[in-house]
Amino acid sequence: MSSATFQLWRGSGADGKYTTYTTDYQEGMVVLDVIHKIQAEQAPNLAVRWNCKAGKCGSCSAEINGKPRLMCMTRMNEIPVESPVTIEPMRAFPWIRDLVTDVSWNYRVKKQIKKFKPRPPDNPDGTWSMSQEDVDRVQEFRKCIECFLCQDVCHVLREHNLHEEFVGPRFFVYVAALEMHPLDTENRLEELVTAKGIGYCNITKCCTKVCPENITITDNAIIPLKERVVDEYYDPLKRLFRMFRSK
Numbered sequence: 001m002s003s004a005t006f007q008l009w010r011g012s013g014a015d016g017k018y019t020t021y022t023t024d025y026q027e028g029m030v031v032l033d034v035i036h037k038i039q040a041e042q043a044p045n046l047a048v049r050w051n052c053k054a055g056k057c058g059s060c061s062a063e064i065n066g067k068p069r070l071m072c073m074t075r076m077n078e079i080p081v082e083s084p085v086t087i088e089p090m091r092a093f094p095w096i097r098d099l100v101t102d103v104s105w106n107y108r109v110k111k112q113i114k115k116f117k118p119r120p121p122d123n124p125d126g127t128w129s130m131s132q133e134d135v136d137r138v139q140e141f142r143k144c145i146e147c148f149l150c151q152d153v154c155h156v157l158r159e160h161n162l163h164e165e166f167v168g169p170r171f172f173v174y175v176a177a178l179e180m181h182p183l184d185t186e187n188r189l190e191e192l193v194t195a196k197g198i199g200y201c202n203i204t205k206c207c208t209k210v211c212p213e214n215i216t217i218t219d220n221a222i223i224p225l226k227e228r229v230v231d232e233y234y235d236p237l238k239r240l241f242r243m244f245r246s247k
Contacts, residue, residue: 001026004081006038008046009088012097019043020084025076031087032060032071035099047098055212058147062099063088068149068210090152103148109167112195116178117186134182140220141177143213146170150207150217156200166197169207169217176221179228189232198225 002025007018021038032050039046050060053072060071065079065086079085093101122129150169156162175192178184192198203226205218215221 002076002081004034004076005084006034007084007086008035008038008043008099009086009095010043010046010098013095016095016098018086018088027077029076030072031062031064031069031074031076031079031085034076035071035087047096047100049100056145058145058149058212061090061147061149061152063090063152068152070147070149070212073212090148092152092154092158093148105163106146106148106151106168106170109171110174113167113171113175113178114186114188114191116181116184118183119185128183130182134180138177138180140215141173143215144170144173145213147212149210149212153206153210154201155204155206156197162197162200166200169201169222171196172198172201172225173215173217173221176225179225189229192225192229193233198222198229201226 003022004025005020005022007020009016010019011017021042023034023038023041025034025037032048032053035046035048039048048060050072051057052059055070055073058070061068062071063069063086064071064074068090071087087099089095089099089101090103093103093105096102118128121127148170150173151157154168156166157168172192175188175196178186179188201222203218203222208215208217208219211217
């Protein structure tokens with residue numbers, strides 16, 4: 001049995017502050033276990049969001065010592081306990097109370113993205129023919145559990161609060177899964193430039209580093225989307241063609 005001191009963010013919005021708790025923990029426990037222990041023994045009104053406790057629902061996202069992580073997947077032996085461990089809600093979204101944030105903005109953004117639009121079937125029986133390589137390319141993106149840690153760590157949202165101009169890495173992954181699907185025929189490139197703000201991303205790869213599903217967000221989703229945008233809107237020959245076509 002070991003002991004550690006935690007500084008938990010308590011309160012609502014600007015009225016919040018750190019509150020210190022000291023508790024024992026056993027080998028193998030994760031941070032969420034400790035939060036539940038504090039909640040049961042010292043702070044019964046502590047607000048914390050969680051669900052599966054298996055790293056698959058994304059509910060228990062928080063910032064542990066300033067780093068966005070899933071509390072249920074962060075073992076106590078992975079973090080230093082010589083000094084107080086700070087646990088606070090995600091900073092990129094409005095705080096509701098204690099460790100709970102309002103992430104509803106993300107769901108509103110998702111509704112704005114053009115849905116999957118398949119091409120007509122290739123075969124008389126109503127089926128399509130696809131290469132396995134094309135199918136495999138988008139499978140990685142489907143692992144996303146929408147924990148929104150990538151959104152939280154993104155400086156465009158976290159530091160500059162450009163939520164009205166930038167959808168964030170989670171939804172670039174979502175768009176990439178649609179745009180790269182071998183059957184999809186919808187065009188979302190213009191929206192990526194105008195409404196989704198892909199130009200704000202300077203590919204620091206901070207989103208990739210915090211992804212609990214190890215999705216290669218920057219290299220496999222954002223950069224290919226940027227390349228498609230450049231090919232479509234900044235290629236000099238295509239720009240010349242559009243200029244004459246518009247006349």
